[in-house]
Amino acid sequence: MFGSWAGAMGQCQFMPSSFLKYAVDYDNDGKRDIWYTQADVFASIANYLSSEGWSGDPDNNFNVLLKWNRSRYFATAVLQVADNIGE
Numbered sequence: 001m002f003g004s005w006a007g008a009m010g011q012c013q014f015m016p017s018s019f020l021k022y023a024v025d026y027d028n029d030g031k032r033d034i035w036y037t038q039a040d041v042f043a044s045i046a047n048y049l050s051s052e053g054w055s056g057d058p059d060n061n062f063n064v065l066l067k068w069n070r071s072r073y074f075a076t077a078v079l080q081v082a083d084n085i086g087e
Contacts, residue, residue: 010034011041012048022048058083 003009009019012034023032026043033040046054052064058079065075 010044012045014044014048018048022051 003016004013007015009016010023010033014023014034019032019034022044023034024040024043024047025032026039027037029037031037031040032044034044049061049064049068052067054061054064061082062075062079065078066072069075
């Protein structure tokens with residue numbers, strides 16, 4: 001495993017404890033690869049957000065995102081991207 005100077009790892013920037021708790025081997029290749037395997041990256045992010053209360057309610061999801069990153073601009077942008085992916 002490798003990460004930044006501060007310890008965050010992979011595309012989702014998990015700390016080692018978060019990697020151990022939330023990383024997912026979505027493509028079933030025997031590795032939880034949050035660096036290069038998009039399926040594992042997105043499944044791991046979804047696993048983390050689900051554990052924080054992510055649901056089908058946009059108002060609730062906005063609050064979940066604010067727990068992770070306090071920027072209202074970030075939360076709004078993520079929800080807009082999620083809405084576009086769902087279409």
